[in-house]
Amino acid sequence: MRRSASPFASLAHDRWRPLTAGGPTSSAPLLRVEGLTFRYRRGRQPAIRDLSVELEAGEVLLVAGPSGCGKSTLIRAVNGLIPHAYPGDLTGSVWIDHARIAERPLREIARMVGTVLQDPAKQIVGSTVEAELAFGPENLGVPPAAIRDRIAAVMARAGIVGLQGRDTAALSGGERQLLAVAGALMLTPSLYVIDEPLANLDPATAARLMAILRELADEGHGVVIVEHRVEEALDLRPDRVLYLDAGEARYLGPVEGFFEVADPGVVKVPFEVALAHERRLARRAGLSEGWAATPKGAATNVGPPRLVFESVHVTLGDQHVLRGLSASLAQRQIVAVLGPNGSGKTTLFRTALRLLEPDAGTVTVDGERTTQRSVAQLARVLGYVFQSPSQMLFARTVREELLFGPRNLGLPHDDGFAMEALRRTELHDLEGILDRPPLSLSFGQQKRLALAIALALQPPTLVLDEPSAGQDHGTATRFMAAVAGIPGLESVYFVTHDVDLALTHADRILVIRDGQIAADGSPREVVQDEEAWRACNLRRTSLIAANLAWEPAPGRFLDAVTLARAVLAHELAGRSAGEARAAGEGG
Incomplete structure (x- = not known):
């Protein structure tokens, strides 16, 4: 399929075009994976086994499957991180047009394959939005005037014009995700590989991203997207689905056939x-x-307030993030916080832990102002799990990560204690887990390790930022159920863009928009006002509609x-x- 001409495509500079050994041809697929098997150096079994798949120009491939099935390994093999950055035993081959990936340096592969990682914080290097977008073309020697024109076009297409001039460190997780997508657009590669983008995006922004990717495919680019939330990914209108399990292809074909086996x-x-x-x-x-x-019905005895915000204002740079927000979260309550990207959800709880100080207003924990407590003291009450787990991980081994906090607070800190924390987060079965470097774990495993670290301090309340990121649907559901059943844990407050996860696991929903509370109530109460729900960039999923139609449990989904x-x-x-x-x- 030939690429159609478009004003956006015409902005491409010659040095931004993908390098291939002969250029695109009609006789070869854009992507060809042949008999791919790969075992990581520390792994006992291959992460992916004898996988073969092809992708034509203009085609969209959705890759789904349980956590640990080999999805991210496939992405790494396509974008060259395997074998160039991840050593191990590799057989089979990956081709982009006529270029064999294993034989090309990463610099050239980056011009053929645009990658968006699960954790956008790992790929953003510029201090400002414009510096990040300019990074790739600057390294290719593109003239500054052409780069400026390209940045303007890419920001408009990615819907991030409002981020102009912002420091990347002050962006929300979702804003970083969109910036990472825009960074991939800057080099106009032949193929885009996107690893679980929806976890960091509110539903309306996610739909916009799906539309952008569909446009790219319609222009002749190839798109490979890994995503657990298949319902939302259907907005992309994928041509085929690859379902992986235990490193092997269990299904490859049209969406309709996938629904028969999913x-x-x-x-x-x-x-x-x-x-x-x-x-x-x-x-x-x-x-x-x-x-x-x-x-079961909704919880009724929620107890006294645990965390109270009174007229809290927070400014980051020149951005007013929280604008006089007031809310009271109870001692025995599961509260989900929803809202658009950049609305202040993460900032709210960072303020509670004194990781950020408010410009005005007060925050109290168990009736005492947070200014009267240290961060360490607050962490004994509010166990905080960051949106990006790499922000919590610093030690050489998992053992050291788990025992650092308890040792400093005089709590039990032996291997038995560490393994119990890992058991609660389903990490105890990983071979040699205590001696593994934390950053060698997958993104989803790092998320669970971050939770284990928070649990090691035995807090009565957990604060989870995007708990489903990096987890398949089943693991995320079990994860939330297991957290709610932890002995001694009184309450859970979590930030998420997965509206179904929020509505099915929370007793109460807070919706934040523009730094203020836009809605507050039970799951059923907050979704009844469909106009207000959509105004906060939320969508009414098929599960919401079914729960409203059947009403199986009063007040709960x-x-x-x-x-x-x-x-x-x-x-x-x-x-x-x-x-x-x-x-x-x-x-």
């Missing part, structure tokens, strides 16, 4: 797909009327699998009642 307990699919899946299981198993568990089973149990009960009436009338 497990809604692992990947997030539209509710109708989850219902059809559970209906197939029910038919095979012959399930009875008592199959579905009775949903159910996850897709639990709701599907409740619906089927209701249908079964209705059939049983009808059969009983028919039998009675017949008698």
Whole structure:
């Protein structure tokens, strides 16, 4: 497929065009992966096994599967980080047009493959937005005037004109994600590989990103996107889905066929797909009327306030992030915080830990002003897990990470204590985990290690920033359920862009917009006002619609699998009642 001409594409400078061994041709696919097998140097088993897949120019491939299935390994093999940055045993090959990736230096590969990592903080090097966007073309010797023109076009296309002049250190996680996407656009590569972009983006911004990627594909670029939240990724209209499990391809084909094999307990699919899946299981198993568990109601005894914000103002640089925000979070409550990118969600809790100081207003923890406590003392009450786990990790080994805080606070700090913290976060089964360097773990594993570090201080309250990032749908669901069941843990406050995760696990929803509370109430209360919901860049998912239609539990929402089973149990009960009436009338 030839690329169509477009005003945006015409801005490309000759030195920005992808380097290939002969250039794009109609006879070869844009991407060709042949018999790829790779085992990391420290791994016992291959992370990916005998994988073969092709991608034509103008095509979109969605890659899905459980955590640890090999998705990120595939991305690294395509963008050259394997074998150039990750040593190990590699067989098979990866080609972009006629260029074999393993034989090209990373500098050249970067001009063929634009990459957006799971954690955008790891790829942003510029101190300002403009410096970050200029970094790539400057290193290729592109004239300054051409770079300036390109920056203006890319910022407009990526929807980040409002970030002009900002320091990258002051950006929110979602704003960094968009900046990373814009950085990839600067070099106009043939192929874009995007690793789980939706975790850091509010739903409206995520939809805008999907539209940008679809436009790139329509212009003739290839797009490979790794994403657990399949329902939102469908906005991209992928041509095919690759489903990986245990490093092997379990499915490669159209979206419709993928829905036939997808497990809604692992990947997030539209509710109708989850219902059809559970209906197939029910038919095979012959399930009875008592199959579905009775949903629990919302918590009522929330206790006294744990964390209180009173007219809090916070300014970062020249940006007014929190604007007189007031809120009271209870001692025994699960609270989810939603809102657009850059609205102040993360800033709110950083202020509570005194990682940021407010310009005005007060913050109290258990009735005492935070200014009367040190950061270490506050961490004993509020265990904070950062959005980017690399911000928490500094020690040489996992053991040292876990025992650093408890040792300094006079708490137990032996290997048994460390393994218990790892068990709570499903990391205890990893081979040699205590002696592994923390940054050698996958992004999702780093997130769970960060939680284990917070739990090691035995706080009564956990504050989680984007807990589902790097986790497949099933792992994220188990993760939140396990956190809620930790002995001694009284409350959980979490920031997320995954509205379904928020609505199914929280007793209360706070929605922040422009640094102020825009909505506050139970899950059902906050979604009833659809106009206000959409005004905060949120979307009404198929699961929200299904919960509102079926109302299985007053005040609470159910996850897709639990709701599907409740619906089927209701249908079964209705059939049983009808059969009983028919039998009675017949008698």
